[in-house]
Amino acid sequence: MLFNSIEFLIFLPIVFLLYWFVFDKFLGKSKHKLMMQNAFVVVASYVFYGWWDWRFLLLIALTSVCSWLSGILMHSVDVQQATCERYYVNPKIVRKRKLIAATNIVINLAILATFKYYDFFATELATLFGLSSDGILLNIILPVGISFYTFQALSYSIDVYRHKIEPTKDIVAFFAFISFFPQLVAGPIERATNLLPQFLKKREFDYATAVDGCRQILWGLFKKVVVADGCADIVNNIFSHYATVNGATLFIVAILFSFQIYGDFSGYSDIAIGVAKLFGIRLMRNFNVPYFSRDIAEFWRRWHISLTTWFRDYVYIPMGGSRVSKVKVIRNTFIIFLVSGFWHGANWTFIAWGAFHAILFMPLILLGRNRKNMDVVASGKILPTVKEIGQMLLTFVLVVLGWVIFRSETIGDALQYFSAMFDSSFFDFRKDITVQYKPMLKVIIFIVFMLLIEWHNRNKAHGLDLSDSKSLLARVGIYYLLIFLILMFGANPAQFIYFQF
Numbered sequence: 001m002l003f004n005s006i007e008f009l010i011f012l013p014i015v016f017l018l019y020w021f022v023f024d025k026f027l028g029k030s031k032h033k034l035m036m037q038n039a040f041v042v043v044a045s046y047v048f049y050g051w052w053d054w055r056f057l058l059l060i061a062l063t064s065v066c067s068w069l070s071g072i073l074m075h076s077v078d079v080q081q082a083t084c085e086r087y088y089v090n091p092k093i094v095r096k097r098k099l100i101a102a103t104n105i106v107i108n109l110a111i112l113a114t115f116k117y118y119d120f121f122a123t124e125l126a127t128l129f130g131l132s133s134d135g136i137l138l139n140i141i142l143p144v145g146i147s148f149y150t151f152q153a154l155s156y157s158i159d160v161y162r163h164k165i166e167p168t169k170d171i172v173a174f175f176a177f178i179s180f181f182p183q184l185v186a187g188p189i190e191r192a193t194n195l196l197p198q199f200l201k202k203r204e205f206d207y208a209t210a211v212d213g214c215r216q217i218l219w220g221l222f223k224k225v226v227v228a229d230g231c232a233d234i235v236n237n238i239f240s241h242y243a244t245v246n247g248a249t250l251f252i253v254a255i256l257f258s259f260q261i262y263g264d265f266s267g268y269s270d271i272a273i274g275v276a277k278l279f280g281i282r283l284m285r286n287f288n289v290p291y292f293s294r295d296i297a298e299f300w301r302r303w304h305i306s307l308t309t310w311f312r313d314y315v316y317i318p319m320g321g322s323r324v325s326k327v328k329v330i331r332n333t334f335i336i337f338l339v340s341g342f343w344h345g346a347n348w349t350f351i352a353w354g355a356f357h358a359i360l361f362m363p364l365i366l367l368g369r370n371r372k373n374m375d376v377v378a379s380g381k382i383l384p385t386v387k388e389i390g391q392m393l394l395t396f397v398l399v400v401l402g403w404v405i406f407r408s409e410t411i412g413d414a415l416q417y418f419s420a421m422f423d424s425s426f427f428d429f430r431k432d433i434t435v436q437y438k439p440m441l442k443v444i445i446f447i448v449f450m451l452l453i454e455w456h457n458r459n460k461a462h463g464l465d466l467s468d469s470k471s472l473l474a475r476v477g478i479y480y481l482l483i484f485l486i487l488m489f490g491a492n493p494a495q496f497i498y499f500q501f
Contacts, residue, residue, distance in 0.1 A: 001051035003271045004225055004490060015044045016278055020205050038176045038199055041279070045181035049144070056143040059115075063108055064178045067153040070104035071160045071167030071174075101161040105154060112150045115142055120346030145185030147343060151310055153178055156192035158314055165193050173199040182275040186268045186498040188286040188306035195283070203280035212465070213277030215479075219453075219464035220270030222482045225490040227450055228263030230443035231256040232494060238435070239407060242417050247426035249435055250417065251400075256440070258396075258403045259447050262291065264497045265304070270462055289458045291399075291451070292377050294391035296360045297370040299399060307343070311336050329365055334358045344406075349414060353405045360398055376458055446485075453478075 001007050019040060050057045077097045119137045126133040156177075159165045168174055177196045183189075238245055238253040245253075269286035276283045290302035300308050312321075319332045334355070341354020364370040377392065378384040384392070401418075408414035454463045464482075466475045 001048050002495060003268065003275075004221060004494075007051065011048065012275065012278075019044075019279055034200075034202060035170075035172055037203070038170075038172045041176040041181075041199075042172065042179055045176070045179040045184060048181040049179065049184055052144050053141070059111060059143055059146065060149055060179055061175075063111065063150060063153050064175050066104050066107050067156050067178070068168075068171055068174045070100055070157045072169065073100045074160050075167045097161065101157055104157045108150050108153055108157075112146055114138070115140060115146060117346045148187050148189055149178055149184060151189050151307075152192075155189070155310065155314065156196070159192050165196070168196060168200065170200060180276070180281070182272040182279075182281075183283055186265070186272070186496055187304075188269060188272065188284050189310055190283060190306070195281070198281050205280065209277050209280070212461075213274040215464045215466070216270045216274030216277070216462045218274075218479065218482050218486075219462060220267040220272075220274060221486050221490070222267075223263040223270065223450060223463075224267030224496070226263075226485045227443070227446050228260045228267060228497075229492075229494050230439075230446060230489060231260035231263070234436075234440055234443065235260055235407070239417075242420050245420070245432055245435060246428045247421045247423055249429070249432050250421040252440070254400050254404050254417075254421070256443065256447075257407050258291075258400045259450075261403065261406075261497055262287075263450070268496050268498065273462070285461065289376075289454050291396055292392055292455065292458060293395050294373045294377060294388060295364060295369070295395055296357065296398065297364050298373040299395055300357070300361075301374075307340065311340055315339065326366070330362065333361055333365060337361070347409075348411050349405055349408050352411055352414070353402055356402050356405055360402075379459065 001011060019037065022040075046057055046060075049060065074097055077093055077100065119139065122136050122138075123133045125131075126136065156165070156174075160167045173196065176199045177190075177192065180190075180195070235253055235257045238250065239257075242250055242253075266287035273283045273285070284306055286304060286306050288302040288305065290299050293299035293302055316332055316336050319335065320328055321332065322329050324332070337354040337358035338351055339354070341350040341352070341357075344350040344353075361370065364372075377388055404417055404421075405411075405414045408417060450463070457463050457465050464478075466478065
């Protein structure tokens, strides 16, 4: 079920009314109220997820059961350890605990690897040894959002193993934590330490939070329906015949794809966070104006925050992080970016994209400047300095070049796109006989509008946080303008890009 679909427009109000009216009013102060409310969340989430293919529900249920059981079993081992002498650590119990955590991690990663990577590796190995891949490929459908909920489940097992969170015996609350429908298929990838406790305590309706959630939903829909989908038709058209287009147009289209993927993914995150607020749940921020970054390190602190911090906490730091020698820091950085690239899909272009960003990261690490820009750019000012403008433009151009690799079907396509973009016909617009520039100009106007709003609210929780605006007329005017644009351009809902990951 797409956020930008008629089905979801019907689904959300029904779930909202049942959630607050039936389980908040009808059950009253019943001791089973919270459990019933969580059970309803699970049912609604499974309906939402099963809308694509009910068979996917079996996988998410298996992931949930295995991860919940791992926590219960580790807790039972902890109880055994507690019966030992205070200062005596039983090595058998320690090994048993590691085995439980490792088993759950292997099961979840094996499911992910089978559905997402098996055919890729099978094809590559067959090619390497000069064999045919016929008959060895599974050709199975990739379950929507499997990378997201798998990583969320893994965070629970790892945090329980590290004693960062107490394992829960409430299986209903745990299923709600794994399957919570707003962030189920494309994040944010929540941590058990943040999201699970919210399903274990009473939730009250808060009008101000719900209104702010509606604002964020509206902003997310604008970024997806108007900006991202507006860019999509142009980008798809040009990428399909880039050899017939001049370099300047190809560069503009690369920029449009940068805003397509930003509007698409950050738009989804805004909608997810806003919808969660309607149900009294706080999700972590996933994007923080990344295109206003002054270097690549700052960009990655602001882009897909839930994934980058996941890799930081569960992969980078356990390898030693930055508290090791420079050589090992460089090694760790490359590993993180390569794994992050491969997380996005079974294609060499994603790995190359990760390597490209790792290379961009190197000068900052070698010079010890990777944590220089930790504040918001031009904080407390209306405009940035000339130096900050130059830094943001350079960072943005580098990111745009990386997106060309990400968007290309193969490494060869990416190289050919770069070759066509930087050849001698850069300003030869006679090649562009099939390019329609009016739609391009229209979507550029929407992008500029989006950037102006986000620049104004770059210190806020989201782009449409206008709660402190003194002009009611201005706020209402922006709301109605966004609604008008969404209705005008939202007739043909398109799938979100990150659903494929």
